[in-house]
Structures are given as C-alpha cells and as structure tokens.
Amino acid sequence: MKKRFRQPRLPSELKKEKEQKKKEQQGEGPFLTPELEENINYLRETIGHSNDVIFREFYLKLDQPVRAVLIFVDGLVAKEVINEYILQALTTFNAGEEDRWTRDREELAKNVKDHILHINEVSLESDLQQVITAILSGETALLIDGSDQALICNTRGWEHRGIDEPMTEASVRGPRVGFNEILRSNTAQIRRTIRDPDLRIKTMKIGLRSQTDVALIYIASIAKPEIVAEVEKRLKAIKIDGLIESAYIQEYIEDRPGSIFPTLQVTERVDRVVAGLLEGRVAVLTDNTPFALLMPVTFWQLYYAAEDYYHRWPLAILLRFVRFVSFFFSLYLPGLFIAFAVHNPELIPFNLAIKIAGTREGIPFPVFLEGLIMELAIEIIREASVRLPGPFGQTIGIVGGFILGDAAVRAGLISPIMTIVVALTAISSFAAPSFGVAITMRLLRFPLMLVAQISGLYGLSIATIILLIHMAGIRSFGVPYLSPVVPLNLSDLKDFMFVAPRWAMINRPLAYEPLDLDRGGTKARTWWEALLKAPQRPGKGRKNNE
Amino acid sequence: MNSQPARSLSARQVALIIIGFTIGAGVLTLPSAAAELMGATGWLWVLVTGLLFTGAAWVAVKLALESPGETLVEYSQQLLGKPLGILYSLLLAAYFFSFLPVETRVLQELVNISLLPIAPTWFVSGSFIFAMAYGASRDIRQLAQVNELLIELALLTGVFVTLLSWQHFEPMHLLPFLAKDQLHLENFKVGVGTAFAYAGYQVINLILPNIKNPREATKATLKALLTVVVVYTFFTITVIGVFGYKETMAVAWSGLELAKSVNLEAIFLERLDLILLIAWLSAIYTTGLLTYYFGALILSKIFHLPNHALVVWAMAPVIYYLSTLLKNYFTWNEWGFYISLFTLAVSFIFTPFLYLLSLLKKRGERGR
Structure with a gap:
C-alpha cells in the first residue's frame, strides 16, 4: 500500500502510528x-x-x-x-x-x-x-x-427471494421451507428450529474479491470437536477470488477430490440441516446460495430422505427399501441385463429367455450398443428438459421419452425389453434423494454396461469388488464411508434399511462420535417397560411423560 | 497409504479376516477329499482336523500375544537370530504368495467352466490379479472393511444354498459310521491336501499390532476357526448326505454340483450354482487379497520398504507368470499338496517351536 503523507504528530500519536505500522506489516x-x-x-x-x-x-x-x-x-x-x-x-x-x-x-x-x-x-x-x-x-x-x-x-436490506419450498428435495410430509440466498435468513431459520445455547454459528469471509460470508454451524455439546476443527481448518485454507456457490467450497474441502463419490451432503432443506446438527454433524452455509453442505456423511445417508423420519416407521421402512432397490437398479440394471442377455441366458428362466430372444429378433445392434443408445437418449432428454422452461420441459419429456421410445421399438431399432430396462433405470435414478449420488450412479452405469458386455457376471463381480475397495477407502472427515455396514455398527443399523421408531432411536449415530450420545427424551414410551416390569410404587418411580 | 494405522481393527474384523483368509479355494474340493479318506464318515475327518488346527491357532495367538506390539517378522528375528528369522519370514512370505497362483488358476478354471466359456485365460487371470493387487495395495483398515462385507455375503449365500439343497438330503448316505472298507487313511497325499483348506490363521501373527484390544485376539481367532470348522463340517455333511460318498468322490466341484441340484420354481433365476459361484468368487477374492497383502507386508518389513504397495505391484506379473505354470487340475493339486505340507509344518512344528523359545527366553529373563 502506498504510504500516505502525514503531518507532524504528538508523541502519543506517533506511538499509535508505530502500532499501526506494525499491524500493516502483519498484513492489516x-x-x-x-x-x-x-x-x-x-x-x-x-x-x-x-x-x-x-x-x-x-x-x-x-x-x-x-x-x-x-x-x-x-x-x-x-x-x-x-x-x-x-x-x-x-x-x-x-x-x-x-x-x-x-x-x-x-x-x-x-x-x-x-x-x-x-x-x-x-x-x-x-x-x-x-x-x-x-x-x-x-x-x-x-x-x-x-x-x-x-x-x-447494520443497515443491510436488499431485494431477495422469500422462503420457498425446496425445489430439489420436495416431500409429502414435513416442513415446506428451504433455504434462500440470504445467509442471515438461513442461519435464522436454523436458530428458529434449535433454540439451544450450544448452537454455534461461526462466520468467516472466503474469497479474496467476493468476500463471501460463510457460516460454520454446529452444536458445541454434540459435535465431535476434531471434526469441527478439521472443517474450520479446511475452510480457512481455501484460497479463491470469487465464491459463488457452495459447490466451490465442496470441491475445496471434500476428502477425496478425485473420487466419483460425493463425500459431503448437499441440501437446501432446513429440517435436514437441523437433523444433521442434532446427529453431531457440521453444516456449512454459504451466502448467495440456498445449498448447504453437511459433513461428515456416509454413503447410505445420501439415500435417506428427510421424509423418512416424518412417516411412521412401517412406511419409513418401505420407503428405505424402495430406495435401496432403486439404488441397485440405477447402478446395475442395464449391466445385469446385458450380462444375462449376452453371456448367461441360461441363468434366466426359460420362458423369459425365449421372450428376450424373441424381442431381439432383427435388432441391428449388439445389446450393449442398444443399451448405450437408449441411455444416451435418456440423458439428452433429461438435460434438455432441465434447460427448457417448465411446461416445455414436460413436453420434451413426453415427446422424447414416450414417442421416441415407442417409435424406436416399432421401427425395430430397439427391443421393447431394453426400453423397459432403460426406463426403469432412469426412474430409479430419480428416486435418489440426493442429486450428487444420483449423478455418481449415472456415471458408473456406463462403465458397468461395458464391463457386462465384455465379461458378463464375472466382470460385474470384479468391478463391484473394485468399487467396494474404493468406497471402503473413503473417509468423510474421518468417518468410514460405508459405515454402519462396514465396519459393522449394530447400534447404527437402527437407521439403515430398517428405520426404528423415533422413540427407539435412543442414541445419536455412533459413526459421528458425538460428545453427547444420548438423545435425551429416550424413555418417552414407558408402556413397553411397564409390560415387563412390576408396577413401581408412586413417588419412587421415574416421572411418566405421558 | 504408507503408514500402518495402528490399533484400528475390532476383534470382529480380525475374526472375519481369519475366516476370509481361510475359506477360499479349498472349500469346494474338501468334501471329495474327506469322502476319499473316510467314506460316509468323511465329515468326521473335517471336524477332527479342524479342531486340531484350532489348537494350532491357539498356540499361534499365544505366540503373538508374547509381543503384542510386533509382528512375526520382528520377533522371529529376536527368537531365532537375525539370519534364521529373516529366512523364516521369507519362507512365510513365499508361502503366502504361493497361494495366489493356485487361487487364480482355480478361479479362472471355474469362471471358464460356467460364467464365461469363451473368455481367454489371460483376461480372467489378469483381471483377477489386477483386482487383488488393487485391493492389496491399500491399507489394512480398508482391506478389513472389504473383507468384512465380502466374506459375510459369501458365507450367507453359501449357507443359504447349502440349506436349500437339504431337499435332497438322505440321512442314509451318512451311514455306515466308520465302516472299515471305506477308510483309506493311508491315502497320505489326500490327507495332507485337506490342510490347504485350513491355512490362514497364521495372519494373527502379523495383524496383532493393528488390533484395537489385543486381549480379544485369542477369542477372535478361536471364534473364527470354530466358525470355519462348523461351516466346513456342515458343508461336508450336506454334500455327502445329498450325493452319497461315492458320488462325492467323483465330482470335482462338489459345491457347484450341490447348487445345481437345487430346484427352485417360479424364481427369477433358473440356476443357483452361478449365484453360489459369485459368492464363492468373493470368498476366493478375500483369500487372495489377504494372502497378497500379508505376503507383501512381510517382504516390505524384511526389506524395510516404506510402502507395501510397491511390493504388491511388483509381484503382480510374477503371480501371473506362476499361474500360467499351473496347467491343469493335477499340477495345481501338486502345488496345493506342497502348500498343505508347509501349512502343517508351520502349524504343528514351527509355531509351537517359536512359542517354546519365547517361553524359555521369558523364563531366562525372569531368572536373571
């Protein structure tokens, strides 16, 4: 900085000036x-x-x-x-x-x-x-x-979008509020949901030119301090001139920048962030974007929707099951179909095999190419319908998906069974509640199809093993990515394929190693204990909340 | 990747590592060997040898617990002196690596028989060795997780298919009990060959420094070995019970035949043997992965290399070359025989001897 001209000063001022100079030398x-x-x-x-x-x-x-x-x-x-x-x-x-x-x-x-x-x-x-x-x-x-x-x-006040229903994560039941682009309003929404003095919101400015406000949010008495410190360390290490979306932060702080799997959860739902904070996770909110980052995250968690916790547990279990099936489909269905059709038709029941062979009669392409063409067509339709304004997008979806598919089958270019497979796969990939992981599956599908064409079920198994090794090596802020399945954590399995009722979720997930494991209102339902225990004498027993 | 994360494995993971190491190529041929040796009572052979190996494993844990912070490579040098210790470690590494060509060949054979009849040998063997090397070059935590998942899947599928085949189970096939004309214990080669199926608990001498709580190691090892014994015995009983001992002797891959015998109506898959094969593929993969890793670990420790991954990738072509040497069933059976012989030597001679040495040394120190 250019040194400015100054008039002669009093000794006290000179002293001040010295201090200033010192500070200036330190970069201030x-x-x-x-x-x-x-x-x-x-x-x-x-x-x-x-x-x-x-x-x-x-x-x-x-x-x-x-x-x-x-x-x-x-x-x-x-x-x-x-x-x-x-x-x-x-x-x-x-x-x-x-x-x-x-x-x-x-x-x-x-x-x-x-x-x-x-x-x-x-x-x-x-x-x-x-x-x-x-x-x-x-x-x-x-x-x-x-x-x-x-x-x-503080006189801040500018035009902004109001609080809206989250566009990318809609739900049938649950609060209809998402974040908007104003950091302060977003942190306020979190505060409004958790009135806990331990809720910490640390704000810092990232971006040399944009000076964007970024808030690090956690509950001090729950979140593991090492995780918080690690997040803070990685945030402070970011050197960038303009921070426009939280995706920039994501790319800077994620554990495996080279991996195809996301190691952070991205959400615009307030309730999701709050639930994450209560599990001992850390949220990072960025000004000018409604997308918050939640960390650490396990792979399976990317398949949990906020809604799972708002329905009663039997339905929640069904939803989880459906979603895991859709995960499997979106990754493996085309590959498996190709493997069966090309290499091991004897594995499928005879009548089905005959059907498949019958519909493939006269198709000019090998199965892989057929699948690839259809998958690419779906990807193009999807991309086109996102770019077009609302009603047009739907039209493209119908014209592209329905008419094009039907015509291709009628023209004898594509077999109807392949159309079913591809359509099912596409729909399955939309069932993933997290956009990031859906993209991963979309990307992985193509190599798996190729592998299936070359080497059938054997190749798929080897590819799966390699994927597993890769995933087992990922850690999201120290938390194993495949937890709670491996390493097995029985306690955390209550929120996996099976979703325990809320009152039975006594502990927070162990995977995040929270400081305070107990969710507090644990024994809210005492009727089950009453069934097992002799009735307690009045005055001595625990207070019954009901 | 280069640093060994200390004390990060749970006792469960260690038990599963031992199971994953042990259950591999051997299991599919074990019933026929047992039937050859003891006829309809073949399962008894499996059970008794299994218990003997459990005893040997117990000695191995005892030895390991004498110096819980070190691996065999270090304390064998202290006990035997540097040259002998290094020689023993080298032998052990060679022993571990000798599994790999056999596993690769057996896998390649089975894949060619059933899943991919047309695939060239180099493709199947090469991709399998690559997958093993890729896994083995990672650290033990990662391996433990993958092993945990794969071996559980393999065991569950295996047990499930085995249970399904009980629809053809004939209790009469298990009789007569110890009939004299069926006993062929003099069949030395076959008898020794069954030891191949039990090799694997030796890893406890290498893995102990990584266990969270070393005191749980004994229990974990014994649990693992007993699980293996139970699974093997159950499997042998089922195979002999379904096929009868004569047929069991005749079929090469008794497990696959077992799965083929299962009739399932109105289920998506026509044949179960391929499903079993895929489950078994993951079992054989875990064996290969772990032998590979531990073999490389021993070598990198002997030569003080910073990273075992180097050894892993350097060994890959060697393994591929060795696997091409195993031309057919008879050559790898021969190879398997020598591995079994060494397994026996390690289990019942070397390890107890080392344990005795360590006890004597301890007493000597106390005397002073």
Missing part, C-alpha cells in the same frame, strides 16, 4: 486517521469510482459543528433506516450544556454511538479495509472528523 490496514478529509479521499479513491456508492456529507451539531460523512451502497441498504434512524438522529441532534461528552474528541465515535444513533447493531472499526468490506456488504459507515474510528451500522 491501512487505518483511519483523525483527518476526515484524508479518509474520504482514500475511500473515494478505492470505492468512489462507482456511482452506486454514496457519500452523504453533513454537519453534526456538537459544541461546535463537526463534519461527518455517511457512506453506503445504494441498493444494498434499507434507505428508510438510514433516513430515519441515522441521518435524522444525527442532523437533528443539538448538543445542550449537559452533554459534556460532546467535547471529548478522543472518544467521539463511541459517544456518538452511545448517545445519538438509533441503530441496534453498531460497531467501531479502524481498519479501512474492513470498513470497505462492510460498506460493500450493505452496511453504512459513519465517519466523523477528528475520530480515527468509523461507526459501522
């Missing part, structure tokens, strides 16, 4: 000076070139008029707050005889904050760089002549 600063003009010039020099940055100068009527300036960015601030609670308060203030503090120039900024401003969130700042960041984040800086501190008033 430059700092405000008591000369208002100098500060304004500096700020005009740095951010004043854009005409949405507004410098409003006025006089404060203290014991004598003092020049002051308000600096804010038009569009990022709530103007009525500035007009009514800052500007009006400052300009109409008239120092009387009793206001002795008005003569104290040293503590001027603090005194103005304490006596005049009608703003709830005000802080003092002397680092110019911080002042600039604050202004650019929608806060208003008040600089007063003679004071080397700026008052930063």
